[in-house]
Amino acid sequence: MELYVNNVSKQFKDKRAVDHVTLNITPGVWGLLGANGAGKTTLMRMIAGIMKPTSGRIEYDGIPIDRLKDEYRDIFGYLPQEFGFYPEFTVKNYLEYVSALKGLTAKESRRRISDLLEQLTLTNVCNKKIAKLSGGMKRRVGIAQALLNDPEVLILDEPTSGLDPAERVRFRNLLSEFARDHIVLISTHIVPDVEYIATRNAVMKDGRLISTGTTEELVKLVDGKVWSAMIPTKYLPEYEQKLRIVNLRNEGDDQVSIRYLSERPRTEDSVPAVPRLEDLYLWLFPQDTLEREG
Template structure:
C-alpha cells in the first residue's frame, strides 16, 4: 500500500496554499505538524479528493486518484475539523446513515456499528441523540464514521482540538489502536498529539514541506539547541527579547529557570538539555501562533 504525492500545489487566486509538495506514504502514522494557515487542511482535502490541485498529482498504488474516482474514495476514511452530523439522530442512526452512503450492506453495517460503538466507548449512549453529546463524544463518533468502511487511508484533521486532556489521551489511544495496517495522516498543531503516536513527522510552513523524517530523528535534529538558563527575575525580559523561550519556572528566592531554544549558548552558565518535539515546533514557528499542550 502506497500513497504518493508528487509536486502538489494549490493556489487560491494569488495565494499559494500548498507549494510543490512531494512525499511518499506507506502504512504508519504520519503527524502533519504546522501552525494555523500552514496549508495542512488544504493538503488533506486534496488527499481526500475533496479539492482538486492546481498542479501535481496524487497516486494510490501507482494510479492517479482522479482516475480511480469512487474506487479510491472507498479506501478513504476522513474526519474533517468540523464533521457534519444531524443533531436529532442517535449515534446508531447516524452510523447507519453513513454506512448507507458508503454502500455498506445492512448485515455488515449492523455488525460494524455494534463493534465500532464498543471501540469508541459509545455503546451505552447508542440510542441517545447526538445533540446531547459532549465534544469528546462527538469526536469519538466522528472517528467511528471515518473507519466504518475499514479504510486503507485514514485522514484526521485537527481531531483533538477543543478536547480536555483526558479526552485527548483517550482519543490518541483510540487512533493508535485503529491505525494498524493503515496509512494514517494526523494533522494538528497540538504538539503532544504527534509526540505520543506518530511514527513520522511531516512539518509544513507557509505551504511548503520543511521536514519529513521519523519522530525520533526530528527530535534529535534539535540536539545542542535547547538550553536551561538560571537567571534573576529582572533579567527575564532581556533574555526573552533575544531568544526563544519555551517555558520558565520560578524557583526559590528571586531566581528563574528558563528553557531556551538557540543555535548557540544564550548566556554564560546555560547548559544543554535533551530536546522535545515541543522545542522543535517552537524553533520553526516562534513567530506564528503556537498552541502547546498543558497536560
C-alpha cells in the first residue's frame, strides 16, 4: 500500500499553488503542516482526484489514480474543510445516503453507521438534522462520512476545526488505531493534533515541500533555538517586542516564565528548552497564529 506524489505542480494563472512536490506516503498517520496558503488544500484536492495536476502525477500502488478511476474512489475517504449536505438531512439519513453513493450494501451500511455513531459519540443525535448541530458535531458527521467505506486511503483537511479538546483527543485515538493498516493524511495548522500520533510529517511552505520526517527528526531543526527564562512581569511588554515568545505563564511574585525562539539566549538566565513540533512550526511560520489545546 503506497501513495506516491510524483513531482506534482499546480498552476493557477500567475500563481503556482503547489511547486514540484514529491512525497511517498505509506501506511500510518502523516501530518501535512503549513500555514494558510502553503498549498496543503490544493495538494490534498489533487490526491483526492478532485483536481488535476498541471504537471506530475499521483499513483496508488504504482498506477496513476486517474487511470484507476472508480477503483480508487472505492478505497478512498475524504473530508474537505467544508462538506456539503442537504439541510433536511438528519445525521443518520445523511450517512445512509453517502453509504449508497459509496456502494455499500444495506447490511454493511447499517453496521458501519452504527459503529461510527458510537465511536464519534453521535448516537444521541443521529435523528437530528445536521443543520441544527453545533460546529463540532457537524465536523464529527463529516469525519464519519469519510470513514464509512473503511478506506485504505483517508485524507482529512483540517479535521479538528470546531472540536473541543476532549473531542480532539478521542479523534486522535481513533485515527491512531485506524492507521495501523491504512494511509491517513491530515492537513492541519493545529500542531498538537499530529505531534504525538503522526508516523511522519511533511512541511509545506509557499507551495513547496521543505522538510519531511518523524516528529523527533523534525524538532532537531530547532534544537538550540528554544529557550526558557524568568522575567519580571513589569518588563513583559518590552520583551514581547524584542523576543519571539511562544508561551508564557504567570508564576506569581511579579514573575513570568517565558518560552521563546532565538538563535542565541537573549536574557542572562535563559536556559535551553526541549524543542517541540509547535516550536518548529512557529520558527518556520512566525506570522501564523496557532490554536492550542487547553
